[in-house]
Amino acid sequence: MTSINPTLDPAGGASAPPAGPRPARRSSARAAETRRKWYEIIGLTTPAVIVYVMFVLVPMGFAFYYSLFRWRGVGPPTDYVGFDNYVLAFQDPIFLDALRNNAIIVFGSLLIQGPIALGVALLLNRHFRGRTVFRLLAFVPYVLAEVTVGIMWKLLLSDAGTVNAMLESLGLGSVVQAWLADLDLVIWTLLAILTWKYVGFAIILLLAGLSNVPQELNEAAAIDGASWWQIQRHVTLPLLGPTIRIWMFLSMIGSLQVFDVIWVTSVPAVRSLGASATMATYMVDNGFFARLWGYGNAVAVILFAISFVAAVLFQRFLLRRDIEGAITRKAN
Amino acid sequence: MAANAVLSPTAKRRPVSWGNPLTYALALAVAAVSITPVVYVIIGGFRTTPQIVANPAGLPDPWVWDNYARVLSQSNFWRQVFNSAVVSLGTTIGVVVLGVCAAFVLARYTFRGREVLYTFFTLGLLFPAGAAILPLYLMLRDLNLINSYYAVILPQVAFALPLTIVILRPFLTAIPRELEDAAAIDGTGRLGFLWRILLPLSRPALVTVGILAFVTSWNAFLLPLLVLGDASLHTLPLGVQNFSSQYTSDTAGILAFTSLAMLPALIFFTFAEKQIVGGLQGAVKG
Numbered sequence: 090m091t092s093i094n095p096t097l098d099p100a101g102g103a104s105a106p107p108a109g110p111r112p113a114r115r116s117s118a119r120a121a122e123t124r125r126k127w128y129e130i131i132g133l134t135t136p137a138v139i140v141y142v143m144f145v146l147v148p149m150g151f152a153f154y155y156s157l158f159r160w161r162g163v164g165p166p167t168d169y170v171g172f173d174n175y176v177l178a179f180q181d182p183i184f185l186d187a188l189r190n191n192a193i194i195v196f197g198s199l200l201i202q203g204p205i206a207l208g209v210a211l212l213l214n215r216h217f218r219g220r221t222v223f224r225l226l227a228f229v230p231y232v233l234a235e236v237t238v239g240i241m242w243k244l245l246l247s248d249a250g251t252v253n254a255m256l257e258s259l260g261l262g263s264v265v266q267a268w269l270a271d272l273d274l275v276i277w278t279l280l281a282i283l284t285w286k287y288v289g290f291a292i293i294l295l296l297a298g299l300s301n302v303p304q305e306l307n308e309a310a311a312i313d314g315a316s317w318w319q320i321q322r323h324v325t326l327p328l329l330g331p332t333i334r335i336w337m338f339l340s341m342i343g344s345l346q347v348f349d350v351i352w353v354t355s356v357p358a359v360r361s362l363g364a365s366a367t368m369a370t371y372m373v374d375n376g377f378f379a380r381l382w383g384y385g386n387a388v389a390v391i392l393f394a395i396s397f398v399a400a401v402l403f404q405r406f407l408l409r410r411d412i413e414g415a416i417t418r419k420a421n
Numbered sequence: 422m423a424a425n426a427v428l429s430p431t432a433k434r435r436p437v438s439w440g441n442p443l444t445y446a447l448a449l450a451v452a453a454v455s456i457t458p459v460v461y462v463i464i465g466g467f468r469t470t471p472q473i474v475a476n477p478a479g480l481p482d483p484w485v486w487d488n489y490a491r492v493l494s495q496s497n498f499w500r501q502v503f504n505s506a507v508v509s510l511g512t513t514i515g516v517v518v519l520g521v522c523a524a525f526v527l528a529r530y531t532f533r534g535r536e537v538l539y540t541f542f543t544l545g546l547l548f549p550a551g552a553a554i555l556p557l558y559l560m561l562r563d564l565n566l567i568n569s570y571y572a573v574i575l576p577q578v579a580f581a582l583p584l585t586i587v588i589l590r591p592f593l594t595a596i597p598r599e600l601e602d603a604a605a606i607d608g609t610g611r612l613g614f615l616w617r618i619l620l621p622l623s624r625p626a627l628v629t630v631g632i633l634a635f636v637t638s639w640n641a642f643l644l645p646l647l648v649l650g651d652a653s654l655h656t657l658p659l660g661v662q663n664f665s666s667q668y669t670s671d672t673a674g675i676l677a678f679t680s681l682a683m684l685p686a687l688i689f690f691t692f693a694e695k696q697i698v699g700g701l702q703g704a705v706k707g
Contacts, residue, residue: 129611130526134538137523137582140515144579145545148556155556162559209451217444225694226452229459232690234640236658237679240665241462244672251461254477289455346551349642353662369551369643376555377647385555393552400547 149393156387161380174387184388186363187371190276194367195344197280198287199337205284206291206336207329211321213292214299224296231289239353242282243269269356272364279351279365286350287343291336298332299325334407341403345396348373368392459683466677473672488677498681500653501660505639505685508573508656512638513631515578520585520630525615527586528593529601539590545583550576551643558647572648573656577638585630592626593619625696632693639686657682 156174158166178184213224230238245251246268253265268278302325310320348369355365360374372392376385465473466488467481492498527539557576558567566572596619604614620627642658649655655663661682665675 126530126532126611130530130532133522133526137519137542137586138538140519140575140579141542141545141582144557144560144576145548145553145582148553148560149548151560152553152556155559212444212447212451215444217441217448219445219448221694223448223452225691226455228690228694229455229687232636232686233459233683234642234658234661234686236640236642236662237683240661240675240679241458243665244675245458245461249474249477251477258478285454285458342547342549346549348551353642372552372555373643373647377558382555382559389552389555393549396549396552397547 152386152389152393155383156390158383160383162382166383168383170383174384175391177384178388178391183361183363183366184368184371187366187368190363190365191345191347191367193276194280194283194347195341198283198340198344201280201284202288202291202340203333203337206288206295207333209288210292210295210299211325214296227292228289230286231293233286235286235349236353238282238286239350242285243354246278269354269365270359272359272362275355275359275365279354282354283344283347283350287340291340294332294336294339295329298329302328337407338400338403341399342396345399346392368395462676462683463680466673466680468673468676470671470673473676485673488673489681491674492678492681497660498678501655501657502685504570504654505656505658507570508577508641508645509635509638511570511574512577512581513635515574516581516585516634517627517631519578520582520589521615521620521627523582524586524589524593525619528590529611529615529619539586542583542586545580546587548580550580554643554647557644561648567648568651568654570654573638573641573645576644577634577641581634581637585634588630589623589626592623596622628693628696632689632696636686636689639689657685 155166157169157171159168159170159174160166209227213220213227246253248267248270252268256262256264266274269275306324306328307320310324315323346369347367351360351365351367351370352373355370359365360370366374368388369392372385372388375381375388379385464481467484467486468479469485469487472479472482523542527535527542561567561572561576566575600618601611601614604618609617640658641656642662645656645659646662649659652663661679664678668674
C-alpha cells in the first residue's frame with residue numbers, strides 16, 4: 090500500500106491564519122460575512138465528509154452488526170448468535186495460524202527491512218554520479234503492482250522454476266526447495282517476497298527524511314573531525330528518528346492487513362491448511378468465497394481491532410512526539 | 422549487510438568524496454537485487470514456453486515477438502488498460518478535488534470545531550481498507566453499485582482522503598497570510614484566493630497526492646476482485662491474475678502479459694520519482 094505518514098503539523102490553532110479580512114464594519118455586514126463564511130465551510134467540507142463517513146466509517150459499523158449473526162448474505166440477517174462467531178474464530182486452528190503468520194510478517198518486516206533500508210538510504214544519499222538512476226532502480230519493486238509481483242515470484246519459485254534451476258546449475262542441488270508448497274517453509278518464502286517488494290517504500294521515506302537533515306550539520310561535524318560513520322551515527326540517525334518511527338507504524342499496519350501478494354502467490358490448498366494464510370486472506374476466503382458473511386465480518390472486526398490496538402499502543406509509546414495530536418489527542 | 426560495508430574503516434577522514442568503487446559496488450548490488458527478477462520476466466516474454474521448460478534460466482534463442490504480439494492483439498488487454506485508466510483517473514480526480522476543498526477549509530478558516538473535524542479525518546488512517554472490505558461489498562451491493570466503476574472509485578476516494586488531507590493541510594497553511602490579505606484588498610474573495618493563488622502555489626503537494634492516489638488505484642487488487650465480477654469491467658491486475666490462472670501452461674504468455682502490465686507503472690514512476698520524494702519531504706519532517 091502506498092501511504093505515507095501521519096506526522097504533519099496539525100496546524101495548531103495559533104499558527105493558523107484567521108479567516109477573512111476584518112476591518113471595522115457595521116454589525117449586519119459582519120453577520121452577513123459570518124454567514125457566508127459558514128456557507129463556504131459547509132459547502133467545501135460536506136462532500137468529503139459524506140464520502141468519508143459513508144465508505145470508511147459506516148462499513149466498519151456494519152461489520153460489527155453483521156458479525157453477531159449467522160448469515161449467508163441473502164436477505165436481512167436474522168439468526169442472531171451473539172459473539173459465537175468470535176469464539177469460533179479463536180477456536181479455529183487455521184485462524185490461529187493466520188494470526189501467527191501475521192505476527193511473523195509484522196516483526197519480520199520491521200527487523201529485516203529496517204536495517205536494509207537504512208543502509209541503502211544512507212548509501213543512496215551520498216553524492217555520486219548516477220545516483221538518480223540507482224535510486225530509481227531501487228524503487229522498482231515498490232512501484233510494481235502487488236499482483237504482478239506475486240505472479241512473477243510464483244513463476245520464479247515454482248518447483249521446476251528458475252530459482253531452483255539456477256541453484257541446480259550452481260551445484261547447490263541440496264538447497265532446492267518446494268518454496269511455495271512446503272508447509273513449514275512457505276511463510277518464510279512469502280516474507281522474503283514481501284521484503285523484496287516493500288523495502289523500497291522504507292527507502293523512499295528515509296531518503297525524504299535524509300534530505301531534511303541540514304547539510305550544515307554534517308559539514309560542522311566533519312570540520313570537528315568526525316568520520317563519515319560518526320556523522321551518520323551521531324548526527325543523521327537521531328534526526329531520522331521520526332521518519333523511522335513513522336515507517337515502522339505504516340509497515341506494521343500494512344503487514345497486519347497484507348492480502349494481495351499472499352493471495353496471488355500462495356496456492357489455495359496451502360492457504361486453506363493455514364500455512365500461508367493471513368487474517369485478510371482468511372477473511373476473504375471464508376466471508377466472500379465461502380459465503381459465511383457473519384463469520385467473515387467477525388474476522389474483519391478482529392482484524393480491525395488488532396490494527397487499532399497496535400496503532401494506539403504504537404502511538405502512545407513511540408510516535409507520540411511525532412504526531413502530537415494528529416490521531417489520538419482528545420479533541421477539545 | 423549494506424550498512425556494515427558502508428562503515429568500513431576506509432570511510433574515515435574523507436566524508437564526502439570517499440570510496441567511489443565501494444559505493445558503486447554496493448549500489449550495483451542493490452540495483453541487481455531490485456531488478457534482476459523484473460528483467461528476467463521481461464526477457465522471458467521473448468522466449469517460447471518449450472525454451473523456458475527446457476532451461477528456465479536461459480536467454481531467448483531465438484528471440485520471439487509472438488508472446489507480446491499475442492497479448493497486444495487481444496482486445497481483453499486493451500479493455501483492461503482502459504478500465505484501469507478510468508478507475509485510476511476517476512479516483513485521482515475525486516481525491517484531489519474533495520481533499521483540496523476539505524484541506525483548504527481546515528487550513529485557512531478559523532471556526533469552532535475545526536480541530537475536531539481534522540482529528541475526525543485523521544482517524545481514517547487507523548481504518549485499514551482491507552478490514553472494511555466485506556461490509557463495503559455488502560453496502561455496495563445494497564446500493565446496486567456492484568459491477569460499476571463507482572464501486573471501485575468511491576471507496577478508493579474515501580480511503581485516500583485522510584492521507585490526502587494530512588499531506589495537503591500544512592502546505593495550504595504555510596502560504597503567507599499577506600497574500601490572502603492582498604487578494605482581499607484587490608477584491609478577491611476567499612474562494613477566488615483558493616482558485617487563483619493557493620492552488621497554483623501548492624502544485625507540488627497536489628501532484629504528490631495525485632500520484633499516490635493514481636498509483637495506489639492502478640495497482641489495487643482486493644476491491645476490484647470483489648466488486649468487479651463482470652469480466653468486461655476487469656482492471657489490469659485482475660486481468661493479469663486471470664490470465665495466469667487460466668493459461669497456466671502458457672508460461673511465456675504469462676511472462677509477456679505480466680511485463681506489459683508492469684510497464685505503465687514503471688514509466689509513470691520514472692517521470693514522477695523526483696516529485697514523490699520531494700513531496701514527501703514535508704510529510705516526514707520531524
